């Protein structure tokens with residue numbers, strides 16, 4: 001394919017974007033930015049930056065919604081100078097996506113910076129005033145963001161966290177260096193390449209045909225119950241992980257299993273949530289909670305679950321000191337599993 005893109009974008013490129021569909025052109029452009037530091041640096045000049053502080057995204061309230069503002073490179077450099085930070089800090093930013101018009105999107109954390117001698121956290125209120133917004137904990141923000149922004153900010157947070165936690169080579173102990181896009185880090189002394197990682201997690205909504213099984217850990221917000229979740233062990237298939245997790249956590253054996261969907265989940269570290277529906281063997285529904293893993297688990301009827309799904313923003317409801325039964329927010333895949341179960345009414349039609 002041609003080295004120069006020609007009329008479409010008048011710049012040096014790996015291939016001719018004009019010949020590709022919008023989606024393919026976008027994925028190829030992002031691939032190029034990850035592979036080529038110069039192309040990525042150039043993309044920063046016309047790109048947009050999302051800002052974080054200690055992994056909390058900057059949000060602005062407009063009417064009834066929260067939006068993450070975008071900043072141009074020029075605006076970001078002005079802000080960095082104002083906050084007493086070096087404009088070189090732009091190089092700590094990570095690539096998180098791009099628009100269909102190939103405007104690249106980056107994320108930068110104004111506080112996380114291992115090489116900085118200033119204590120940026122002291123400046124948070126001043127930064128919020130200057131930025132006309134607030135840095136809001138992402139778990140809370142998920143209740144208020146639209147799907148597109150939530151997904152973008154989740155990716156950004158996961159990538160910023162990974163870089164913050166992988167500053168050194170585990171073999172040589174030397175500082176690692178990120179590439180411009182932030183898609184990898186390299187140890188200069190032994191050339192080991194580190195890539196951002198996700199841990200596979202299975203999440204299963206178990207049904208007995210008429211009820212579904214939900215559980216809570218003591219660390220969950222009060223009143224919240226979710227589907228059973230657990231990290232895959234080394235060497236396990238998804239099917240084996242689901243079977244083991246259900247047995248481990250509630251003492252039940254599943255009979256049938258059906259994949260539903262998957263989701264990247266940034267908390268507490270990046271996980272790839274793989275969501276399934278499962279049924280238990282007929283008549284074998286007695287729960288034996290593993291108290292080392294769970295605080296409680298119970299079977300819930302359709303009516304109870306439908307009422308819980310209608311409860312929005314329990315963070316506000318908690319102020320009443322009443323903690324009604326509620327389920328994870330709509331952007332969590334657990335919510336999707338629960339909705340699917342309610343809509344299908346029973347998973348007795350699952351393949352054997």
Ligand SMILES: NC(=O)c1ccc[n+]([C@@H]2O[C@H](COP(=O)([O-])OP(=O)(O)OC[C@H]3O[C@@H](n4cnc5c(N)ncnc54)[C@H](O)[C@@H]3O)[C@@H](O)[C@H]2O)c1
Pocket residue numbers: 199201203226227228229230231232263265267268269271273293328332333334335
């Ligand atoms: N998006 C959603 O809808 C949703 C819903 C529920 C849970 N989750 C996520 O699923 C994840 C797993 O659920 P869980 O906590 O019940 O898992 P779990 O049942 O496997 O229990 C967690 C324990 O597993 C061990 N563990 C094994 N491998 C681990 C790894 N790679 N990272 C961390 N701990 C590991 C640790 O001892 C840890 O305390 C959680 O991080 C949670 O945030 C997401």
Ligand SMILES: [Mg+2]
Pocket residue numbers: 228229230249293
């Ligand atoms: Mg679990």
